[in-house]
Amino acid sequence: MMKEQTRLIRSQAAKSACREHSVPLYLTSSFTFEDAQQGAAIFAGELEANVYSRFSNPNTSEFVRKVCELEGADEGVAFASGMAAVYASFASFLRAGDHVIACRSVFGSSIQLLARFLPRWSVNTTFVDALDPGGWETEIRPQTKMIFLETPSNPGLELVDLDWLGRLKDRYPHIILNVDNCFATPYLQKPLDYGIDIVSHSATKYMDGQGRVLGGVVVGKRELISEVKFFARHTGGAMSPFNAWILSKSLETLPIRMDRHCSNAHAVATMIENHRGVESVRYPFLASHPQHELAKRQMRLGGGVVTFVVKGGLAGAQRFLNSLKMISLTANLGDSRSIATHPASTTHCRLSAEEQQKIGINPGSIRISVGLEDIYDIINDISLALDNV
Template structure:
């Protein structure tokens, strides 16, 4: 399989075009859709070619734990949309985070991380890394003074997500990246909430970007997958040996599904983000809601930063209701259209209670520091008609229709 020499330079074309055509390689059959190569191994012309392949003196697929044509197409497409030199995919998003960290770190190294991390990411930093003799320090991601203090001495890696899960806190990427680089660290950014369409961390100073492809990139709740993107030298010299030898390989079938999902990423993220912005405004005016978090709203304390770093607010809205856990559960249990699920970035709208699901294991004290209250509900907006999402929230919050603003005239 070789790239078509007559194809245009996709790096010069629009994002939606790259999402449809990027990385496509056709076999001699000339298939329109990307081919699915469900194979674990590959055949060599002779023993000499096998030897040269293992020695790295010729290019030939060797084993699908190392590389696969379908997986390679996904990696190339992700590079085109992210603006990265290289990409390696993994079986899950957490495998991507784990590989990015453990491939780079060793005993005696030091990590500084934003406190507002997804629960499993928080566990890796707080529990797993210290087991290998790696020092870990958490800071409040929105507090630049804490970053300055933590990065005033030698550091090897910085980990953060922006916007954060689930309270949508932002980190000033250019400022933190500058501090991190002076301290000798690489900056790893979990960009899952923003997607590569709404924010490109590499252009803002980050060195490595990680994704759970399970979320918006698939976007339809079908398969798991992860990705790590960055400069070619780091990917090839640091990450690739780790992935090759530890084996968090992405299934070719999952890669094919992700290739099909990513074709519509621009359409889905745009539609869901516009609906999310409208729903955030509706919830903010709702008498049954005590607070709303959405990056582009004027009442978000980091709105100015969000406007500098992001092109839109994203697909997730977090809101709080009175009554703590009981109040939140009552609202969630009355939802009819919106499903209760801890996933996000799906074509279906999903609601979860972070304090008892995604962030349960970080503990009550840490949740309090992050502002994750028992009344907080994370809402991932899907592709349903906006008035239908509003209606479901209205009936779940038990307020007569006249008290709500109505999306029929204002929704997308």
């Protein structure tokens, strides 16, 4: 059997009559039928074939197959963005009266979905502490339908023990375990191996890797993904064929890129930890991370994100960011270019100061998505900026 890296490169849509080596773009809204009987059979579910690019397309199908290969999933569905995928992972299963348990350290927009939008349809959420899983089970009710989390979390880099979570599922088999695996990527961590039911990704991040296109994907067990497919088909959050083509080609280099992201991030974290202008630093593969041993058990490497707190609070954070010469200031991550973000005033600005504090964000917090530039240049830019704090 071919190795993972080989499968990522060699798994692609069937060749057309033109015998192309690289998969073409299928920029078509619909697909024709050979005759009326074939069309009827496809719509009746007797034949599997492309009908309409809102449902499926050779480019999106190829992308989804590659993510399923990486995650070890049965099936998957591609979406126009990461948040469209997260929303579908909720809306496909939750009904009025259902209850969700979620880590309070999930991404800010995910919190808004859970705390502001789902209650409109009588779906309520209890937020729990990622670092205190012992309290999760006490929050389970008869109405609890789903547990949702990120590991590592954004931006606090808190981890949840996936093996423990899978064993919790053994006691509550009716609860759907839903993990956002965006930060780790399936190259570094495979939640389905631990008994997780569905996994979502913002493909905009490391799957693209160059900050070009938006995309999302949900993969998992066949019987659950059939519900997500039905939801996606009728709500229209489809990924464009062009974006799918970009993302599928990008996945061919995901392992190589992640190795470099991780080695660069580890070097940056080590430097930052010893800088006089920094109060604290979080990186899963630093020995100082409170869940370092857990990170080594369930992750191949530590990831490409480093989070730290500069001295001087908001003023110190602003001085640091304004002193950077090479690193980009933007709210994205997972790019080949290193990016610095101030979560308190950007990605998590809708949370109150108290809510931010609970997930490890304070006015001096900085998130660095460490890119693929030469490590000397990355460290030099960060170090000189820290000298100005």
